[in-house]
Amino acid sequence: MxxxxxxxxxxxxxxxxxxxxxxxxxxxxxxxxxxxxxxxxxxxxxxxxxxxxxxxxxxxxxxxxxxxxxxxxxxxxxxxxxxxxxxxxxxxxxxxxxxxxxxxxxxxxxxxxxxxxxxxxxxxxxxxxxxxxxxxxxxxxxxxxxxxxxxxxxxxxxxxxHPVVAEPWAGPDQAAAFRAEKGIGRDQPLLLCLPGSRRGEVRRLGPRFGEAIARLRDREPSLRVAVPTLPSIAPMVRQMVEHWPVQPVVVEQADARRAAFAAADLALAASGTVSLELAANSVPMVVAYDFNRLSWWMIRRAALIDTVTLVNIVSDTRAVPEFLGPDCRPGPIADALARLLDDDAERRAQIEAMEVTMQRLGRGxxxxxxxxxxxxxxxxxxxx
Structure with a gap:
């Protein structure tokens, strides 16, 4: 055949x-x-x-x-x-x-x-x-x-x-080892920054994500940041973050990426399947994305639903906050991330939606x- x-x-x-x-x-x-x-x-x-x-x-x-x-x-x-x-x-x-x-x-x-x-x-x-x-x-x-x-x-x-239900994920031991290796204390909140897997996405979203993280760091001085990425774009990502006021750990190897997901407390992510990877690890998130103006205008005219985040769609909730198109701005994104750190009820609502999502996608x-x-x-x- x-x-x-x-x-x-x-x-x-x-x-x-x-x-x-x-x-x-x-x-x-x-x-x-x-x-x-x-x-x-x-x-x-x-x-x-x-x-x-x-x-x-x-x-x-x-x-x-x-x-x-x-x-x-x-x-x-x-x-x-x-x-x-x-x-x-x-x-x-x-x-x-x-x-x-x-x-x-x-x-x-x-x-x-x-x-x-x-x-x-x-x-x-x-x-x-x-x-x-x-x-x-x-x-x-x-x-x-x-x-x-x-x-x-x-x-x-x-x-x-969905393939996310079959992915191997790191456990508590690997998460603890990742934090220890990177010098991240148990009491320090760890944020994953995920600006996309395409070069165009990283160029478009990276600066705004960096500014949002800087604002969050002003409120939470102990904040640490990891940027899981792919080897093909890792050099570009490292160049982008080298002038950020919050110096992140750039992670490109598969085992280290999995450990970072297991160790994280929250995430700022581009729209896409990464939201399901975060859901598989029960990592509460904020989703943000932007196209150029023409592409965004065309998408908005054609949209039949009010959310693009797969966790929201599959779980039939709106637990994950989104900042799309003109709303993809550092200030509101930082506010939403701060709420995830401070509001236990909001975190629980996301985690419950994630559990429903994984079950409906075929886990087990x-x-x-x-x-x-x-x-x-x-x-x-x-x-x-």
Missing amino acids: KLFLVAGEPSGDALGAALMAGLKQLAPDVAFHGVGGPRMQQQGLTSLFPMEELSVMGLMEVLPKYRALKRRLEETARAAAEIAPDALITIDSPDFCLRLAARLRELRPQQRTIHYVAPTVWAWRPKRAERMARVIDHVLALFPFEPPYMERAGMTCDFVG QEVPGLRAARSVLDFLARSQ
Whole structure:
């Protein structure tokens, strides 16, 4: 069996790697081709080109790279057509991946297609599911409420669980060791600063996050800060924080990142899946995010819900405070962080919402990568 997989973001790389591991367990003869990052490569994928070339988000961010992305799309489609896989499996990154599926269908009309991560049609642009159904046969959904949306549009869909419930997390011993190694006392509050995994996000959010943390430090002089990040952007992050009045610990290795999450008392995070990582560790958070003005205007016009934080959405609460777009300002963000330090009731409300979220996403069930692999194989068996 030959599968052609394409991921364009670190989160997609993690999903793809877990899926590949599950497929190898259930179908040992499987062969992988496509585009992916280091985790997928560890599972046996030789990437056509660096996955980071596809890691672009937002209208104004995409425009300067449009021609390069278009060339990569054509290159990828032709490579897939030549391999003639049993299925094309695209993972998140819908702007690139769905165009790829459409182009491959032009080259190879009988191609079976699977997309991992349902589009958030429950949040904005609901007609995306109908357009997606023109080029996608089957969907692997991360959230339990998504299959009906996909099925109404004409695709088959399985809820396979969210990968956050299967991630290994550090325990109290590792948390204590992290604090001791970094010289952080037990009574010193530790804040995680998480300004995103993309360079554009870090450039846009980093200065505002730094100012908010400086204001919080004025109220809480014993505050310590850690910035978990990825090796690919760690040099940029270190350069950014070197002039902050609160000198943070920059953490890039996976084990140290997990220990930092376990040791933290609260977090300031960009919107995204990191909110679920924090929820898995019961770390209360404030979420803040901003696009350029045009991208933000377009998103607000299309939004169907009043929150972007996944903990709020899955738990059906609004426990996590958000500062989005023009509200992404240091002063109000610092105020919200201070309340998390001082208000036990607000912290408890978040932790309860996090527990509900993890249960609904599949904690305690079969791991999502294996569930996703079963779904892929079942779809291929049905569609022969």
